Amino acid sequence: MAYGEKMAIEADGLRKRYGETVALDGLDLAVPAGSVCGVLGPNGAGKTTAVRVLATLARVDAGRAVVAGVDVGRDPAGVRRRIGLVGQHAAVDEALSGRANLVLFGRLLHLGVSRARARAEELLERFDLEDAADRSVSGYSGGMRRRLDLAAGLMVAPDVLFLDEPTTGLDPRSRLEVWEAVRGLAAEGTTVLLTTQYLEEADRLADRIAVVDGGRVVAEGTPAELKDALAGDWIEVVVRDADDVVAAAALLARISGVAPEVDTLRVSAPVRDRMGALAAVIGELDAEDVSLRRPTLDEVFLELTR
Amino acid sequence: MSLRWVFADTWTLTLRALSHWARQPFVALVGFLFPVLVLVMFAYLLRGGYGDDYPELLVPGMLALTTVFGLETTMTAVVTDAQRGITDRFRSLPMAGAAVVSGRAVADLLHAVLGLVVLMACGWAIGWRVHGGVLDALAAVGLLVLLRFSLIWMGVFLGLVAGRPEAVSAVQILVWPLGFLSIAFTDPGSMPGWLGTVAEWNPLSSTVAATRELFGNPGWESQSWVAEHAVLMAVVWPLVLTAIFFPLAVARYRSAA
CATH class of the missing domain: 3.40.50.300 (P-loop containing nucleotide triphosphate hydrolases)
Incomplete structure (x- = not known):
């Protein structure tokens, strides 16, 4: 090396x-x-x-x-x-x-x-x-x-x-x-x-x-x-109420290509095209909050040893 | 690794084992008293069946059985060290590898000699006597120590193979039928023919018969070959056990993974 x-x-x-x-x-x-x-x-x-x-x-x-x-x-x-x-x-x-x-x-x-x-x-x-x-x-x-x-x-x-x-x-x-x-x-x-x-x-x-x-x-x-190294950033969406979780999860699944992680009203998934993903979420969902963030080491680990 | 370090490391580990007994005197005491208890129990509960000579017959049998109990002492120590990861730590140190087993061996032999002395003193108290010469008596003790020596390698091997304390309990239980299927406590002539033969060929029996002969104690009447050559067989059996288990124990120790 x-x-x-x-x-x-x-x-x-x-x-x-x-x-x-x-x-x-x-x-x-x-x-x-x-x-x-x-x-x-x-x-x-x-x-x-x-x-x-x-x-x-x-x-x-x-x-x-x-x-x-x-x-x-x-x-x-x-x-x-x-x-x-x-x-x-x-x-x-x-x-x-x-x-x-x-x-x-x-x-x-x-x-x-x-x-x-x-x-x-x-x-x-x-x-x-x-x-x-x-x-x-x-x-x-x-x-x-x-x-x-x-x-x-x-x-x-x-x-x-x-x-x-x-x-x-x-x-x-x-x-x-x-x-x-x-x-x-x-x-x-x-x-x-x-x-x-x-x-x-x-x-x-x-x-x-x-x-x-x-x-x-x-x-x-x-x-x-x-x-x-792993899939770059994650997009994280916080929806207004529980009824919106399914729609948000479906959208993030389409954008990222993997099943998103859901934690009550928080839905997150890895993304490559950061701006495209942001635009899609803002255009299609009425979300409380949307953000891009670095993955946690936990997420990296789970991804690598999947 | 120079020979000097083999001796130095052996001594360090012998001291370690001895300090275990010093720090846990109660455990050591129970270990010494248990055979004494069995001896007294047999001497007074079974005496009626055999008469007043029974201690003369019994003490050499009990000395040999106590020697066989030593197998558990070795196994327990080996299993405990392996389980706690201490054996691995020793193996990762730049020390003489042989010392791990030789230190165990020296400590166990000292332990065995002390146990024999305690038991002989108690035997003396209940009427057992040495009728032969001093050299013969020392030879008898030597044969017991030789048997114990061979059981060290068996104990190291079994301990490394088993690796779990439950296995020691199994051996603890199995020692009893092995002890009784011998000439230590009863006349093989009183057993069914084939069982009597098995009992006479039990390695323990050769040590019992040989020590009775050397201490000048009475034995059972038997004309079988193995009974006539007791002293020879009391040397041969431990050597055979050592020849089998020493290489197995060393190989197992080296490859223990």
């Missing part, structure tokens, strides 16, 4: 089957170093499999991936030295304290006991877990577990950090906490690849988004580019 930048992740035609199920069907991905890439897709799109392959947990049937300059298939141990993985489950030891968890992972990263302790201290402070540091993780809230999980993925500052659905199942406050942490990492130059089912999350955190469906990237770009 022609970004002219150094790539932290390059995946080329990744294929992976589990029995009859095709999990990856020629997935391509290029993530510039120091950026945040959001991999967005519905359940079963292949997001988790992609992360498992890039983090050396699963082998591909075909294709090639390079992470932090190291070939995943040829030198998985080399990749492991340069990445952090935060999986879907908060993969921390419930029976141990937060501090003991971090020291454990630090020792397994061969930091040595004293450096592991010092780094654990730093991260506990950074993720606001000092007060809970000596309590068993089994008593932590979902958000605290996630933050500990993130901290564990950062015991050695990784070149590339993989976050697989980091906020799934979290309450809104915990979600904001995790977002804050991810932004902080990105600001320090860590390349982050995060998968998510939440459009808002991708929109807020990612520099570039790859929309994945059926094991393939079906669209890729900045959030703004994605919104542009």
Whole structure:
């Protein structure tokens, strides 16, 4: 791809089957170093499999991936030295304290006991877990577990950090906490690849988004580019009363060629010929209000994974 | 990965398992007391049928059955780590891969030895005695540890294959008929002919017969080949189990997806 930048992740035609199920069907991905890439897709799109392959947990049937300059298939141990993985489950030891968890992972990263302790201290402070540091993780809230999980993925500052659905199942406050942490990492130059089912999350955190469906990237770009690429603007008509909804829907269906979305008195559909559509609505309908607007990322997503 | 890191990582994960017991002493305590309870129950409820010598027969049987219970300990730990995503985190770290299983193995063996010591002390209290030499007695304990060693690989494999806690309950239940279809508690001569043969060829039975022999405890009268070669078979069976399940466990761990 022609970004002219150094790539932290390059995946080329990744294929992976589990029995009859095709999990990856020629997935391509290029993530510039120091950026945040959001991999967005519905359940079963292949997001988790992609992360498992890039983090050396699963082998591909075909294709090639390079992470932090190291070939995943040829030198998985080399990749492991340069990445952090935060999986879907908060993969921390419930029976141990937060501090003991971090020291454990630090020792397994061969930091040595004293450096592991010092780094654990730093991260506990950074993720606001000092007060809970000596309590068993089994008593932590979902958000605290996630933050500990993130901290564990950062015991050695990784070149590339993989976050697989980091906020799934979290309450809104915990979600904001995790977002804050991810932004902080990105600001320090860590390349982050995060998968998510939440459009808002991708929109807020990612520099570039790859929309994945059926094991393939079906669209890729900045959030703004994605919104542009898809059918341009939407026309939105607000009718005066419920009896007019049917007529408005029929007109918009004719103009746009797809079934419009109806929300009580509000009818909207994507359009290409903006002025023609406006003229048609003003000429044929006695509407309360008519406007042109950018699609929401939700609409883009639904369109792409339809 | 240098050998030094294999040892260092193994030790780190052994300490992790040990600190689980330290942090949840109640769980560990129940684990140790359950076999003691079974021992006492059998010793006093079934003694009438076998006479005052029964503890002499019973304790080696109970030691072997407790060793088999260890299968659940290993499986539970493996399933819990896999479910929580901890196994995946370990696999994504630049640590020695072998240490994940070897750390488990060392911790489980320490756990098993401690459990055997507790049970032997209780056996002593209800009248069980060692009549042979110290070396023979140590050899008997060695055979029990060897059986436990082979069950570690079976437990790792089954845990990775099953991946769910319900599967552990199934194994927990199935251990009982396996334990009773042996020479641990009753005379195979009193069973229907074919069932007695099955019981005698149960790997558990070889360990029971061999430890009785080495502790100098009485055994059942039997002229079958497998009974005459108990010590040999108590070595062969665990080696066979290890030969089967060690490669399976390693392969499963490497490919777990």
